[in-house]
Amino acid sequence: MKKTLFLLAAATALAGIAAPANAQGMDKVKACFIYVGPVGDFGWSYQHDQGRLYVEEKLGDKLETAYLESVPEGADSERALERFARSGCNIIFTTSFGYMDATNKVAKDFPDIKFEHATGYKREHPNVATYDSKFFQGRYVIGQIAAKMSKTGSAGYIASFPIPEVVQGINSFMLGAQSVNPEFKLKVVWVNTWFDPGKEADAAKVLLDGGVDILTQHTDSTAPMQVAAERGAYAFGQASEMIAFGPNTQLTSIIDEWGPYYMERITAVLEGTWEQQATWAGMAEGHVVMAPYTNMPDDVKAMAEETEAKITSGEFHPFTGPIKKQDGSEWLAEGQVAEDGELAGLNFYVAGIDDQLPQ
């Protein structure tokens, strides 16, 4: 008994020595955010800012926040980060992939400040953590819904850039759809932009003209939702709740909830328990949230809710074999689950997608 106590005390003492700065908490923390777009884009940057506001409301006096919007990637982002670092920020969230190198560069010069980079993979210094969300989990659910709801057995997918995150989404959507209808067809249009309402609307129209009756998008504006509403088709929202733009159109929306993560990490700084990590969280952690299932019959809703529950509990993973690659070769054997590392660099389609992945 005594020995155990002694060991515990020693362990505590050691922990205290190993991380003196981390061990003590703070009374007040300043959290800073840098956004690539305007907070008014009602998409990616908007949702990050919602996360900031969420934590601000929860922590009240203990938290001060600041943000910089529309910061170009490159030299400007490095300067913006440096200004943050020197203006008393304790933790800085850099919310675009293109800030990856700038984040690591500035983090090197400011070892006492925590840096959190969204969607990247470089953690070159102990004070850099990365985070991302498993949006593909939601896409499996909407794929199933699409296959149930589509009369033509096909859906249109408005895609931005062929990076792994987007490819994961397309694959996951298709796997979900195939689980309901193995013959399901998916038409993909690459618009080469994250945000251009006009171009997204054009892509939506072209897809609907081509005979699909359900749209989903991996771009940020609400324009495709509006087009679908006009044409009497169905659509899925992206990044934020878009029901206002299609009350009779939106089936559900995959919402990026950054609030809980920001809460967790800022609290960790307050309590002195912040550590480097690579977070890739999904439904279970509340990072990927499905908007209410609307405009669909009860049985479809029940199916969607069941799948969501299974993914949340970890009982089911969207990338579970058997899955073939587009060229027909085997990717995952029966029962085999794709590893996170492999998904993070995904650059091929699964079988059945009728599109050539831009290389």
Next chain:
Amino acid sequence: MDMTQAIILTIITAATPLLLAAIGELVVERSGVLNLGVEGMMIMGAVAAFAIAQLTGSAGLGAIGGLVSGMLFSLLFGFLTLTLVANQVATGLALTILGLGLSGMIGESFIGLPGLKLAAIEIPLLSDIPFIGRVLFSQDPIFYTSIIAVFGVSWFLFKSRAGLRLRAIGDNHSSAHALGINVVRTRYLAVMFGGACAGLAGAHLSIVYTPQWVENMTAGRGWIALALVVFASWRPGRALIGAYLFGAVSIGQLFAQSRGIGIPSQLLSALPYLATIAVLVIISLNRRMTLINTPASLGKSFVPER
């Protein structure tokens, strides 16, 4: 509605704001003024149209509001470049910076609201014509305006005395002045017309094309309009063709993709600009054509001597 009709409709919607903004700028450049602030005036039109439509509940008033605000905003450019003879290129660029900032401020409270859409007007009898009726005569008022603007400007420039004077100023402001033409006043009117067109083009984006307000929603369309003016070699009819070709290429590219045909999209996107350069070269190969079409005093400031 068959697929061809649907695709043509999509192309028309994509081309209308480009065409309107280009027609406006075409008149401005014909008067010898280069206003590079089209993007800024367009975004001001977009935010004003959306805001006014929301506040009054009328998309029609929104469209008018967009037009008026584009015009008022262009006066700022006019005052600097025409009254104070500041450099046109620099002032136009500054106008765009100002417009992007100001529109963002005005629009802050309108983000995330679904907008009102300007209703289409079916023209009696004509809209019943098979195929064409659906495509050309069941459109929104801004589309009709853009077509009227093409013919109106064409008539004005080449058939009216006032248009002749405007072109004379664009070709040589000093001799126009010597002939007793009021250079500055005419240019003011031209700049205001350009602003009104750009404002209405912006309104088209926020109340017809995609009825919503988001920052930077013009996404570079003002710059494309500038390119179109040159592509058109300053002729309204060619601007019409150019805008629809541009629309057709960008929609066709998306359409090809949805059919599973992949082409490097950057190459396709670059085509209109390369074509514009080619057109420029072709018109300059023919010296007579250059003389007829290019406003010789483009971009040069003018101060009346007395």
Next chain:
Amino acid sequence: MRIELQKRDGVSTLFAVLSPFVALGLTLIAGVILFVALGKDPVAALYSFFIEPLTEIWSLHELAIKAAPLILIAVGLSVCFRSNNWNIGAEGQFIIGAMAGSILPVVFHGWQSPLVLPLMIVFAMIGGAAYAAIPAFLKARLNTNEILTSLMLVYVAQLFLDWTVRGPWRNPEGFNFPETRNFHDYAVLPRIIETGKTHWGFGFALIAAIVLWFVMRRTLKGFEITVLGQSARAGRFAGFSDKKMVYFAFLLSGALAGLAGMAEVSGSIEQLRPVISPGYGFTAIIVAFLGRLNPLGIVAAGLVLALTYLGGEAAQISIGITDKVTRLFQGLLLFFVLGCDTLIHYRIRLVFGAAQKGSAA
């Protein structure tokens, strides 16, 4: 009431000095009104805009880094504009220069040697100049309007960079993300002094400004540029060739823009990405005019414009105004400066009463 301009006999030295201060005064007044209307403390806002970025050493370094491409491009453009060559495609020449400069570290990344950096500089200047040669050729040979061709070529360059970075030059270890390899150490532009971040891009800018100032002021070439700019006919009588001048001006400004592009990717970004410039080539046009096409004036103008970017960020952080407000404020400043420069060449008279024939509206 209307405003009338009267050309001064020469240049007003008084207003040449005074006009920036008049503009600044007007901007400050407009700023106070703007910030009060937004419910912000105007003194704090203006302080963070114009003073705060100058109070710390690191921030001065950042100022130099931000100003470097603007100055470097703008001094080249000043030669163009003075000789009546309207190159507004520096953005494209910047991009092509950056790409040409990146060939060695991206395509031949295995070759690591001290020779790499000087060659990158040479490649970049050739690349930028070659791209500027297109509108120059079209103008000199075919009399094609250079404003428009050079502008069109900007879009082509942007798309070409986008395609290259997403396609052939994409980092094979980069998980498909659109960016090239990071430059190796031999390909990174060194800092001027060890203690601060300012890299040699700023050095290039200052050298270019001083050399061109000397050329414009003291050499026959400078005289030739000015004469041809004022009147091509007069220039021909003096025995100068306006065609040669077209090439000279475009190639020079293209080379400097290309160098600026290379300095930006090598000194700051250390790789190529789909977008490498937040519009430096266009902003530099404004800088060139703010600096009144005088290379030394351009150095000052570049620093002032860079200051408004840094100040905008400082104001966003310290008093929480949005990015939109900072852009609006920047736009106002530019308008006032451009407007006030009129005073140098013209007398402004307010005229009351009926308009006379031929007068300004």
